[in-house]
Structure formats: structure tokens, C-alpha cells
Amino acid sequence: MAGVSAPAAAPAGVAVIAVGSELLTLGRADTNSPHIVAAMQRHGLAVRFTTVVGDDLADLTDAVRHALARADLVVCTGGLGPTDDDRTRDVAAAVLGLPMQEDAGVLAGIRERFGRRGLTMPDINRRQAQVPAGAAVVPNERGTAPGLWIPAGDRAMLLLPGPPREMVPMLEDALSTHVTPRWGGGLIRQRALVVAGRSESWVDERAQPIYAPWRDEPLPIATTILASLGTVELHLSCHGGDAGALTHRLDAAAAALAAALGDDVVNDDGRSLERTVGELLAARGWRVALAESCTGGLVTTRLTDVAGSSAWVDRAVVSYSNAAKVDALGVPDALLATHGAVSEPVATAMAEGVRARAGVDVAVAITGIAGPGGGSEEKPVGLVCFAVTGGRGTVVRTSRFTGDRHVVRSLAATTALDLLRRYVRASDAR
Amino acid sequence: MAGVSAPAAAPAGVAVIAVGSELLTLGRADTNSPHIVAAMQRHGLAVRFTTVVGDDLADLTDAVRHALARADLVVCTGGLGPTDDDRTRDVAAAVLGLPMQEDAGVLAGIRERFGRRGLTMPDINRRQAQVPAGAAVVPNERGTAPGLWIPAGDRAMLLLPGPPREMVPMLEDALSTHVTPRWGGGLIRQRALVVAGRSESWVDERAQPIYAPWRDEPLPIATTILASLGTVELHLSCHGGDAGALTHRLDAAAAALAAALGDDVVNDDGRSLERTVGELLAARGWRVALAESCTGGLVTTRLTDVAGSSAWVDRAVVSYSNAAKVDALGVPDALLATHGAVSEPVATAMAEGVRARAGVDVAVAITGIAGPGGGSEEKPVGLVCFAVTGGRGTVVRTSRFTGDRHVVRSLAATTALDLLRRYVRASDAR
Secondary structure, three states, X not given: OOOOOOOOOOOOEEEEEEEOOHHHXXXXXXXXXXXXXXXXXXXXXXXXXXXXXXXXXXXXXXXXHHHHHHOOEEXXXXXXXXXXXXXXXXXXXXXXXOOXXXXXXXXXXXXXXXXXXXXOOOHHHHHHHEEEOOOEEEOOOOOOOOEEEEEEOOEEEEEEOOOHHHHHHHHHHHHXXXXXXXXXXXXXXEEEEEEEOOOHHHHHHHHHHHHHXXXXXXXXXXXXXXXXXXXXXXXXXXXXXXXXXXXXXXXXXXXXXHHHHHHHEEEOOOOOHHHHXXXXXXXXXXXXXXXXXXXXXXXXXXXXXXXXXXHOEEEEEEEOOHHHHHHHHOOOHHHHHHHOOOOHHHHHHHHHHHHHHHOOOEEEEEEEOOOOOOOOOOOOOOEEEEEEEEOOEEEEEEEEOOOOHHHHHHHHHHHHHHHHHHHHHHHOOO | OOOOOOOOOOOOEXXXXXXXXXXXXXXXXXXXXXXXXXXXXXXXXXXXXXXXXXXXXXXXHHHHHHHHHHOOEEEEEOOOOOOOOOOHHHHHHHHHOOOEEEOHHHHHHHXXXXXXXXXXXXXXXXXXXXXXXXXXXXXXXXOOOOEEEEEEOOEEEEEEOOOHHHHHHHHHHHHHHHHHHHHOOOEEEEEEEEEEOOOHHHHHHHHHHHHHHHHHOOOOEEEEEEEOOOEEEEEEEEEEOOHHHHHHHHHHHHHHHHHHHHHHEEEOOOOOHHHHHHHHHHHHOOOEEEEEOOOOXXXXXXXXXXXXXXXXXXXEEEEOOHHHHHHHHOOOHHHHHHHOOOOHHHHHHHHHHHHHHHOOOEEEEEEEOOOOOOOOOOOOOOEEEEEEEEOOEEEEEEEEOOOOHHHHHHHHHHHHHHHHHHHHHHHHOO
């Protein structure tokens, strides 16, 4: 292959072009570009820019020309189908000045694909067998559009189909077969510490003195903080040539942060909070029951999102009405009358009620005001009471969340899962 | 203002640039560009391409220069903060050849913003008061970074901050104050029919003969089909100068499609299925209870996502274990032993059990195998049984969904909501 250089020390520049008018007219999100950005990063390659462009010939030609002028590798997704709208193949060849020729192997593959379904290949699909001179085919196991790897001097283009289920495996194939042998800039390893129950600034205040020096040490670690509803993630990223050394370095870093952040650390491998809780329960052979009011089943939905959760989730009662709290959970009428539905005594009675009925090791209850209606001066929108009960007694908590209905419900669900996590973990210490 | 042209008949070309290295290194999604694409479309303006670029000075300069060469209006988001990384302002002025000057009004506004919180403005924030000559400020009610509208001959740039909660209202302000007076290409009105319980191809087969002629009639209507998990949306879009005529045209089009698609149409205004179900229940003064197994609370979570849902949701039991089905719902042990937990008789007993306990008008039950484990030859993963029961008896249904755990649960939840919708609607016909 002409023009192949030895693997470069520094990551090569990559540009990504997502092709398709539907991405600009229908609000269809371009999920391919973020996926490619992350995949390139894992292989030590930096994406300089990404572009979304429609099927317009002039716009697409211009986008490809501009990208090739600024990046070593240009990855295009979409526009490889058989119709007149599908122009990526022709535009790439034209901009690179390569003639097109029919590839007998590709043509046979497309024919065979139709044949397997008892169909004859329509004539228009013949276009998909047109390949620029010097290009290598990237096989597509899940569709008719083949991918193309097109080396051209010190640059290259990679053309992949638009549907993510076809694009994703083909990208991995092309990365290992064509991209990293040419431009592999070392390895990147990442680690994510998940922290719950603390604000982004609280986490950063404690973590910053620990991670700040890492940037200037050998095998430097880049750190980023990402906050979402109720959890904070500390992402560590390390770049180098030796997989073992990178893993060792990140293990030590994660341990140092975990020691400083203590019980607030949910895990150091990016697992979800609900999966972590499920695994803690499973490890002890415990089963859980839930009584949800304002969260409307969201906590149980999240716990049962985890495959295998029937081993640790017994049941839940979503007691949206007061009648349900009384007759499905045994909350005394008098308690509701005295304290109101959103109160720690009622949360406790809900948790104890569902635990007794289910005969489980531990139970969680949530009652609150998600809004926008239902708030009062004494009990404003966003007020939520929690109770966790089990063999070592009952823990209660009242929080006041700010935000719309969706935010309050999400924060309440995350808080409930985190209180359960802390209850289960603390039970070991006794 | 120099170079202002009369409103053009054809939509002007727009380019969008999202600025921020975090968009290219952290997997942070660029949600601003899709939002801007949709907003421009509502105002009759077509976005030609969107680009995501990091904070690198050369890359950003090149992206702005390239966009200005191909579009009449270039909208940038991000990079308007006070630090050295924030370069969008300077790059725009440099590419357009405009000198920067301090704007006394902007400076006073930033000072006042800090003052309201009892703080003194840090010196670096003074950078945010630098404005290119001839630019108009787009006020920012929610942050310190002002937006900028920069006319330049027959082109213009609009610079907006990156945080969506600041960007979104500022975009609307700039569209009505600056963009549409200059380039308003008429109005676009859209309508979405939501269809449930049918495949995309089923819907298209019936809808296509109806909508195909609309493309060539006066006030042409563009039609698009979008399928998601369990629902299909038919989007209609009409472009013209008279709001009343557009609305009238879309009303007639929606009515023609609704007549052809019948009961499968959930609504013709894009509301969610759960909101539609809630409104149907509320209109009749009905209350609902649920018994969920494989969906783990997802149906109830979706129903209670709707504000005000405490008026129509009484309770739910998530009976994940068989014991819960027996003692919380009254499902006979013998029924479970004879038919198994995933069966129409058990679904019926679950629905009848929760309805009797809650004393509500209608109840829904779901029991199935979400996978990946738990399947058998007789009852494979994806098999789900449903029952809806109420004053006019019980309706049962068994479906076999294909996909992973997430897909099966989502499809089952949507099917349950749709069966409830049909049950409530059909009750009127008696």
C-alpha cells in the first residue's frame, strides 16, 4: 500500500461526517458521531471536529473536501445505500480523484444476500458494488451496503453505513484492520468512580488536591467530573503504551480517591447505582420490598432494569392514594391524619408495612411532593421523606429537592437507592 | 443597519457550530444543534450543516471561516465564558474583520449580576463585555455571558452561550428580534399523529395513498414516518405565508389520516401515550390500578410521569415474586401451578385482584419474561400476557416481543398503556 507511514507517536487528527438529510430536518439525533469520537479516543486518536450534512451534492462535496484538508482520517457515516440520494461513495472518490470500478466480490456478496431471502437483487443495488480504485472493502454482516477503507497518500477515508447496528461492528473491524496499524497512538484506559449523595463541588473540593499532581507525573492522568441527577462521576483517563502499567496506575489512583471520599463512593468501575445495590443484596442473599408514593414505581423500575433482579426484588406497592397506604401497607389512618402523607412517620410505617407483608430482609419507602401541584407553605413541592427498615432498625431522611416534576422524581429515586445501598453496606459493620 | 435585504422568498442557508472540547472528549452530547435545527425549521429556515469543534484556536477559526463561506447565517453556541478557553467572540470578530470594543451596558449588567449575589465581579469577567463593532447584544437572563448578533454585509453571525437553559430562550429572542425580520421565509406548521399497536410498514401502507398526492397540491405537505418502541408517529409539515391556511390544511390532513387509521390513532397532536390515557381516564372520572410483573413498575412510572396523575392513578402492585402474586393480589396458588406465572389466566387474576382491592373502575396487569434468563421452549423470552378488566369485562392479550430486556420491557409497557386506552375508549361505544 502506497504512502503508509510508521505508527505515529502523537494521535492523528480525525474528522467525522454524518451524512443524511433526515438528521437536519426531522430532529433525528446523530448518534454515530459521539460513538465514533469515543471509539477513536479509546484507540488514542483525537477527533478534531464532527459535521452533520444533508444529501445535497454540493454541501457533501464541500464537507468532504474541507475535512480532508484538515484531518488525516475522515470517517463518513450514511449515504451508502443503493438510491440516487446515496452519494457518499461517489463524492469521496471524486474528491480524492479516484476512478470507480465494479468489485466482483462485493457484487456476489450482495446477490447472495438477496438470494438467501429468496429474492433477486434489484438492479439499483449494483451501485453498491462500485468501489474507488485502491479501496479495501469493510464487510457488512448486517446489511447490503459494504464499508470502504480508502487510503490516499498520507490521508485516508473510511466510509460506513448509517444504521448504528451495521456501523458499530464495522467500525471496530476497520479500527483494528486498517486504522490502528497505520496510526495507532498507544492505548487509552479509563476508569469512572461513581459517587452518590454529594454535590459536584463537594466531590471536587475533596478530590482536587489528590488528582491535581497526577497531570504532571509520568503516565499522566486526566480527570473530569460529570454530574447527573443525584450522582457525580469522576472520570480518569490515562494514555500510554503498556496496558498493564495503565491498569496499575488507574487502580492506584481510584484507590486514593476512594479512600478520600469514603462511603459516598458507589463503585470505581462505572456500574449503575441500581446494579451496585442489586449486587450488594445478592451477595448477602437479601431480598427487598418497596413502597413508593411520589416516585410512582421509578425506584422499582430502576432496580428491576438489572437482569437477574428477580433474585433480590420481591415486590413493590405504589401507594399513590391514601387509601392504598392504609389498606395495602397498613399505615394507620391516625398517622396520616396527624402527620400528613408526606412525613417521616408515614414513610416509616410504609416501609415497615411492606416489609412485614413481604417477609423480606429490607424495605424502602418514599413519600413526597413531585409537583407541580400539591405543595403548601409547610410542605413545599420537592419535599420527600424516605425510610429504610431492616434487621438493624429504621433509618429516616427528609430531603428538599429543587426542579421540575421529572427532576424531583429522579433525585428522589436516586436518593432512595443510595440510602438502601448505605443501609446494606453499614449492616456488615455490625 | 447596512446590508439588510428584504425578506427572501426562499429559506436562507444556516450553519450551526457547537464549540467545546468537552463535546469531543467526554461523550457529552451536543443537544444545542438539534434544538437550533428544529427552531430554524419552525421559522422556515433550512440548516445546511452542523459542526462540533473543540476549543482549539485554529480549528475554531477554520470552522467559522468555512461556515461563513457557505451559509448566510452562522449560529455558534459555547465559548462565550470569561476564561482563556473561551474564544468564540474573538474568533468571530477576527474572521469578520471587526474591531472589539468594551460595551458599557454589558459591563454594568455583569457587575450588577455579581452584585445581586453580594459578590464583586472578578476581573476576568470583563472579557465578556468585549463586543465586535456593529454587534447587538442578546440579553442573557440566566447567566453572565451575553449573546451577540453580528451583521456583516449579506451575512450574519449569532453567538449564544453553551448551557441549554441559557441558550434556548436567547435563541427565541434572537429569532424574533434579528433573524426573521431579515430572512423570514414564511411559516412552517407541523402536526404529529401518534399511532400505537401497529408496525411502521402497516401504517405506511395505509397512509401512503392518502398523503402521496399532498406533495404536489397547493400548500404542499411533507410527510415523514418515525417509529419508536411500540408507537409510530406520522409527522406532517406545511410551509406557507398564512398561519390560518396552514392550520386549516393540516387539520384536514390529520382528519383524513385519522379516518383511515381508525382506533390505532392515539392522538393527532403529538402528546405522549401516557398523557392521552390519563386524559381519557380523567374525562370519565375513572381511577386505575395496576399489577405489574416483568415491567417492574415501568407502566406505573410512565402513567405517573404526567402531572396531576394522582387524580386517576390509585395504586400499583409490582408482584415480582409468586408469593406477592398470591398474597398481595389474591392469585390462587392452583392457577400459578396449573398455568404458570406467565399466562392469561394469571394476568386476569392479577388484574381482577388489584381492581377488587383498590375498588377502582379499571385495572391492568402484565406478566411476562423480560430476559435474558427465565425463558423456556414453551415460554420463550419476550412472551408477555396482558389483562385489562373493568365494568365491561376482561380483555386479554398475549404478545411475543423480540429484543433485549430493555426492549421487551418498553414494548410491554407501551402495549399495556395502549390496551388500557382502547378499553377506556371502547367503553363509550356501549
